[in-house]
Structures are given as C-alpha cells and as structure tokens.
Amino acid sequence: MISIKNVSKWYGNFQVLTDCTTEVKKGDVVVVCGPSGSGKSTLIKCVNALEPFQKGDIVVDGTSIADPSTNLPKIRSRVGMVFQHFELFPHLTITRNLALAQEKVLGRSKDEAMTKGLALLERVGLKDHAHKFPGQLSGGQQQRVAIARALAMDPIVMLFDEPTSALDPEMVNEVLDVMVELAQEGMTMMCVTHEMGFARKVAHRVIFMDKGHIVEDCAKEEFFGDLNSRSERARHFLSKILQH
Amino acid sequence: MQLDWSSIPRASNALWEGFQFSISLTAFAALAGIILGTLLAMARLSSIKPLSMIASGYVNIFRSTPLVIVIYWFYVVLPFIIGRPIGAEHSAYVTFAIFEAAYFCEIMRAGIQSIPKGQVYAGSALGFTYGQNMRYIILPQAFRNVVPLLLTQTIILFQDTSLVYVLGATDLFGAADKIAHRDNTLLEMYVTVAVIYFVISFFLSRLVKHLHSKIAIIR
C-alpha cells in the first residue's frame, strides 16, 4: 500500500531524514515512535507529499510520489490525514468541514456529502454537534470530527501525526477508542504516537526513529516482547515513556 | 470677518452630485483594489520567483510615490495606452484602483500569513489544489482577520479621493471648491465639506468596530 524507499530529506544543510525504508501493507497498523525532533512528522508528511524529499521514492497504491507527473492532489485525496492540532477549518460549521472536500474534490452532490458526513459524525458520537463551529467543541471532540472528515473521503490508508498529544489526558481515550475501532475494522494505518497502550492493542508493527533514521522496524510482539534485543536508543526511549 | 452660510443650502445639489462621485469612486477603488490586491498578495507569496518579484516591485513603486503624482501621471499616460482621451473621472477610477491595490495587497498578505501553516496542510491533505485551498480555506479566513484593516484603509481612501480635484473632477471637494471660488465663500464651504468628510469617516470607523465583532471567527 505504502512503500518508502531510501528516502532522504534535507532542510538546507540539515538532514532530517536519512535513507528511510519501510513498507505498510494493506490492513497493516504501523506505529511510529521516537524522540522529539527525530523526523516522525516529516516522514509521515512525505507519504502524502505535504513535504517534498530530495532522495528516494515513496509509492502509494502503485503511484510514485517522487514522479513529477504524478497528480499530487489526487493521490492526497485518497490518503486520510489527522494532525496533532486537529486543523478543522474554524470558519466553517462541522457539517461544512465534513462535506466541503467531498463536494469540491470528489464531486459528490451536496446531499450525498451531507448524508455521508452526518453518518460519520454519528459514528464518532458527535451527531448533536453538526451545526456548531469547531471552536465550540472540546479538543477531543474536534479530533474526532477531524477523523470523520478524513474518513469521509473514503481513504485507502489513514495517517495520524500524534493525534492525542495536544489533548487533555481525560480526552485521550475518546480519540483512541475511535482509532482502535478503525484498526479493528481493517483500516490501513500509519500512526505517529507515543500511546504504547494503543500500539500494544492494535499495532502490527512498530517503527522506532532517531535522528532521521529508522532504527527499529519490527513486529509488535518482537518490539515489546524482548526489550533486551532492542537498540540502546530504543530501550532508553521506551524506559522513559513506559514509566507511567 | 463676516461668515455667510446662506449659500450652503443653495449649493446642496452640486455638493450631492460631488458626494455621489466620491462615494462611487471610493467603492469602486476599494472593491477593485481588494481583488487586485489579493491577487498581488498571492503573487508576492508565491514560490515562483519572477512572479513575487514583479508583485513586490509593483507594491514598492506605488507605496513610495505620492498619490497626487500618480493621479497626474495616469491622467497623462492612460490616453496614450488606450489611444483616446479618457476624462478626469474615468482616469480617477483607474488610478485609484491600481494605486490602492498596492496597499490592499500588503493587508491581504498579512492576512494570508496570519493563517497557520497547518490549515494549508489540512486542505492539501484532503486533496484541494492550490487554488481550492486559497479559495475555500485560506482567503475566507484571511479576509475575516483583516476586515478592520481593509475598512480602515477604505476610510483613508475615501479621504484621499478628494485629491482628484487636481484634475478638475467634481468630487465632493471639487464641487465645494468650485462653488467656494464662484461665491467667494471659501471658509464656509471648506468647513462644510470637512464636516461631511468627518461624519462619513466617523460613521465608517464605527461600522468597522461593529462588523469586527460580528464576523470574527469563533475560536
């Protein structure tokens, strides 16, 4: 589904990503973790070409991102993305947030987009908030709307960039529950997150990044099962986030 | 000194005509200036170097040239460009639209830059093209954020339209000026139009406050 091949990226002289290679197969749930500044957000943004990269290639459902003739908006419309800070459109109501891209990008009718949007809103438990503006919802509610907005496009894969790290602790679970449900339904997912409970529950693979390198890339059972065979950096990182 | 206010009511028809021209010049220049200024702002922020250079050249030229010179300059040059005489009024419309675009450009640029990069990412991630992102996501928010600045600039523009009297156009001030000289009531006329300019500007600036609270985005 997603195949990342030897991707390197620089900001000026600073190398953010070094020779990153990995794969996300259909139905896979892959969790990406690593210390702050290790390049997790950058890598995941490369997958739907929100960030350009200078070397290597990423192939999404058979389409090369690096190929200059690729229609990037089209490929992006098939890849759902959820951001740390929700990024709902504050000037639009929840329903418009859900319907706009369906209408303008996929060419669905107003009715069709609305019906689909409302169904997804119900699914994330927010049907009663359809006519509110994003600023009137709590962080957890906004993030659930953001997930619904991405799902409304019928994505073939979902990318999550620390979807719960900007939330108050009591709101983390309402968002994770939606994500767990998605994973259990077989959605292909690539999630940057430090929620190791989530990783343990639904991930198939865990990737650990450090300083722009993919240091670990293994099955969940292997990653959590045998900490002693993990790299020094990964052990150090895990010991810090698994404390609580 | 003896003031004679009796000629003011008699002048009201002429003043009203002049006033209408001032208002329509202001409205046209504001509308055209905002549209042109928005395009210029997008060009200035473009990653295509030549485009952003042309746009910033445009802005810098008009922002560092006195308006009255630009008014004369266009009056002289425009007939050459279109190949026939254009008249003071039409020349004023074109001049103000083009001149004000430079100022509105800077306001819209600030507005666009005030939108967090995450919004652009979110729009792009949904599959919006650059144009759709601008139209549906960025510009509507940018515009709301700078409405007070746009209106404030429009108030300045309204006052600046009085400069078209140098072309002999009869805007509000031009009309007053003509009557003032004809009837030898300079002071009375100038006071009268000053009051009119003040009242309109004051009313508009109150409107700015009112609108701002109305259209602000709920955050």
Ligand SMILES: Nc1ncnc2c1ncn2[C@@H]1O[C@H](COP(=O)(O)OP(=O)(O)OP(=O)(O)O)[C@@H](O)[C@H]1O
């Ligand atoms: N636009 C930019 N220009 C220059 N450097 C940048 C830019 N964006 C990110 N970086 C740098 O690239 C590195 C990787 O950033 P990235 O956001 O991918 O890290 P991350 O792993 O997601 O970290 P976090 O856990 O804090 O979100 C960081 O050192 C960051 O400072």
Ligand SMILES: [Mg+2]
């Ligand atoms: Mg990050």
